Amino acid sequence: MRVSAVLLWFFMSRVQLQRADDQLAVRDVQLLHNSHVERSEPDQTNVQPDVWTELRDMVVEHRELLKFYQSQIEELKKQNAALEGRVVSTELGVEALREEKSSRPRVAFSFASGLTDILGPLHTDAILVFRKKITNIGKAYSKITGVFTAPLRGVYYFRFNVLGHSNSHRLAVYLYKNHEKISDVTEFPEGTYEYAVGGATLLLQKGDQVYVKLGNESQIYDNSDNHCTFSGFLVFAM
Secondary structure, three states: HHHHHHHHHHHHHHHHHHHHHHHHHHHHHHHHHHHHHHHOOOOOOHHOHHHHHHHHHHHHHHHHHHHHHHHHHHHHHHHHHHHHHHHHHHHHHHHHHHHHHOOOOEEEEEEOOOOEEEOOOOOOOOOOOEEEEEEEEOOOOOOOOOEEOOOOOEEEEEEEEEEOOOOEEEEEEEEEEEEEEEEEEEOOOOOOOOOOEEEEEEEOOOOOHHHHHHEEEEEOOOOOOOOOEEEEEEEEEE
C-alpha cells in the first residue's frame, strides 16, 4: 500500500513537470515569433525625416548666405566711398579750372582800317593804323598808334588782311615785332582786287610791340565791308 502511494506521487510529479516544460516551450515559441515579427517590420522612427537635423542645416546655410551678403554689402560700401572720392576730386578739379579760367588774362582784338576809299601810294614804309574797332578785349591794341603792346609774357597769334586793286602800284604789307620784320606779303593787283594776307604765332615778353606796316609805293582800298583788318589774341600765358 505504501509503495502504491509512492508510485502515485511520483507519477503526479512527472505530470506537473511535463506541463511546466510544455508551458516554457510555448512561451519560447511566442517570444521567438514576436522577435521575428519585430525584425521584419520597418522601424518607423528611422524612416521619418529628422526634423531637427534639417532645421540645423537650414540655419547653417542661412548663416553662410548672410555672411556672403554682408561681405558684398561691405564691398559695395568701399566702391561707393571710392566713387564719392572721385566725384569730390572731380568737383575740386572743375572748381580749380574755373578759378584758373576766371583769373586768366584775356587778350583779343580785331580792328578794321575804317577807310572809305584808297590809301597811298606812300613814299616810305609806314605803320598802317586800323581805327575801326571790332573787338578789343584787354585794350592792348591802340587805334591811335596802330600798335599792339603785350600786357604779359605769352604766346600770341596775329593775322592781317589788306586789299588792293591799283593798276600802277604794288601791295606790300609787313608784320613787325618791335623792330624785327616777321613776314612780308607783296602782291601786284594790276587792276584786279587782290588780298595780301599774312599771320604769325609769336612768343612775346611783356611790353613787346606788334604792328603792320604798309610798304612804300603801295596802295590799299577799303570800305564799310571791312576788307582790311588786323587781329590778334593771347593763345596762352607763360
